[in-house]
Amino acid sequence: MFHYSSIEQYHAQLQDATASCVQAVEHYLQQISSCRHLNAFTEVYAEEALARARTLDQQRAAGKPMGKLHGVVTGLKDVICYKDHPLTAASGILENFRSIYSATAVERLLQEEAILIGNLNCDEFAMGSTNENSVYGKVLNARDETRVPGGSSGGSAVAVQAGLCMVSLGSDTGGSVRQPADFCGIIGLKPSYGRISRYGLIAYASSFDQIGIFGNTVPDVALLLEIMAGADEYDSTVSQQPVPPYSSLLNAKKKYRIAFLEEALNHPSLDPEIASGIRKQLEQLEAAGHEVKAERFDLLDYIVPAYYVLTTAEASSNLSRYDGIKFGHRAKNGDTDLTGLYKMSRSEGFGKEVKRRIMLGTFVLSAGYYDAYFTRAQQVRQLLCQRMNGLFESYDFIIMPTSPVTAFRAGEKLEDPIAMYLADIYTVMANLVGCPAISLPLFTHSNGMPFGLQVMANRFDEVSLLRFSHELLS
Numbered sequence: 001m002f003h004y005s006s007i008e009q010y011h012a013q014l015q016d017a018t019a020s021c022v023q024a025v026e027h028y029l030q031q032i033s034s035c036r037h038l039n040a041f042t043e044v045y046a047e048e049a050l051a052r053a054r055t056l057d058q059q060r061a062a063g064k065p066m067g068k069l070h071g072v073v074t075g076l077k078d079v080i081c082y083k084d085h086p087l088t089a090a091s092g093i094l095e096n097f098r099s100i101y102s103a104t105a106v107e108r109l110l111q112e113e114a115i116l117i118g119n120l121n122c123d124e125f126a127m128g129s130t131n132e133n134s135v136y137g138k139v140l141n142a143r144d145e146t147r148v149p150g151g152s153s154g155g156s157a158v159a160v161q162a163g164l165c166m167v168s169l170g171s172d173t174g175g176s177v178r179q180p181a182d183f184c185g186i187i188g189l190k191p192s193y194g195r196i197s198r199y200g201l202i203a204y205a206s207s208f209d210q211i212g213i214f215g216n217t218v219p220d221v222a223l224l225l226e227i228m229a230g231a232d233e234y235d236s237t238v239s240q241q242p243v244p245p246y247s248s249l250l251n252a253k254k255k256y257r258i259a260f261l262e263e264a265l266n267h268p269s270l271d272p273e274i275a276s277g278i279r280k281q282l283e284q285l286e287a288a289g290h291e292v293k294a295e296r297f298d299l300l301d302y303i304v305p306a307y308y309v310l311t312t313a314e315a316s317s318n319l320s321r322y323d324g325i326k327f328g329h330r331a332k333n334g335d336t337d338l339t340g341l342y343k344m345s346r347s348e349g350f351g352k353e354v355k356r357r358i359m360l361g362t363f364v365l366s367a368g369y370y371d372a373y374f375t376r377a378q379q380v381r382q383l384l385c386q387r388m389n390g391l392f393e394s395y396d397f398i399i400m401p402t403s404p405v406t407a408f409r410a411g412e413k414l415e416d417p418i419a420m421y422l423a424d425i426y427t428v429m430a431n432l433v434g435c436p437a438i439s440l441p442l443f444t445h446s447n448g449m450p451f452g453l454q455v456m457a458n459r460f461d462e463v464s465l466l467r468f469s470h471e472l473l474s
Helices: 007-015 021-034 046-061 104-111 154-161 178-184 218-228 272-287 300-321 338-349 352-364 370-394 417-422 428-433 462-473
Strands: 041-044 073-077 115-120 167-171 187-190 211-215 257-261 291-295 397-401 437-444 450-457
Touching: 007 218, 021 041, 021 046, 021 073, 021 115, 041 154, 046 115, 073 154, 104 115, 104 218, 115 154, 154 167, 154 178, 154 211, 167 218, 178 187, 178 211, 178 437, 178 450, 187 218, 187 462, 211 218, 218 462, 257 272, 257 370, 272 291, 272 397, 272 437, 272 450, 300 352, 300 370, 300 417, 300 428, 352 370, 370 397, 370 428, 397 462, 437 462, 450 462
Parallel strands: 073 115, 073 167, 257 291, 257 397
Antiparallel strands: 041 115, 167 211, 187 211, 187 437, 397 450, 437 450
């Protein structure tokens, strides 16, 4: 019977002929079918995945060297382009749309012989923290189906959590990889801004968005990062820095300087059990010889307001292209004038949460309010960058909770968007300053749900972040 624990173990099975790519794909297709009620997938490429698996098996039998991701069954969040395949951002506005090109990240996975098994459900246009804002319906948490899986990359998280694929890709604008990883008890990495090309990622907030990775082991996550990262002529914001061989640099151990933010662990929104678990982990790190210190951070309560002002402003601009003419759903009964057609098409095509954020973004960019909101939020962002740069001069890592609570009940926060937004208090920092961050599944709450430890490192220091994460999970 096929069993998966890591890419390394899987490749060893392929090489000694105790498993095949076809067996792997058949296993995951069976799992997807039996877990259809979780609603993780929006589209499954069954025949295509099997055909690619057969080709890879034949090539391996003929002596062709294996690619780094040979036969690795991977899922894609429904905001990442895959040529000639559906791409809807879980929105009615892009109903029946098929991508005309593949994202750079996807091309690099395919070059290393990954098998893409399907598109994964998400909050519409990656806007949400519960995966309840999807035209395809909500995704269920496999650990407790009455609870949300987190968002916006909830389908990507559940696919790995429930064993529906080996690894998956999501996108992280303010925690949309780390928070669902936390809720589902798996690893979720948001790399530095610009580490992975955004070409082919549907834009929510362009100066925040980053493709992220879900997996069950740090070596798996490191290998995907190694393959997808690097310069790209199609993305002017991507870093030109060389890409280290992350997956082969995980075992060097050293003593690190670690900071935790007093205001974060003492925040009134934080579940006491989560605070206690993280404090005990910090004590263990100090006992193991790491330097662990508390730091004051008086900007914590400005983070969420600044984030939502800036991201909604960018979303307002980015989503203006979906008007029923250039892109997207076109209303059949729109007014005869062009403006009326725009209004009707966008009103019908977008969901409630996306409309809310577009209107908020349009408001903060409007005459008379731009300086009061957008400019001040940019100033807060600059202050945060300066403060974090100062901290990373003295410390290797900053440790925080990933979420103030464990996965909550489905529907619990739908009528209170402010409470939903405030739940992002610990994750949006890394997106505001562009640093890498990871959520590690280290704890279990008394309610039976997992929760993680969030670790942030300086920009482009994913090597240290992954080494430390590997040590914590070993």
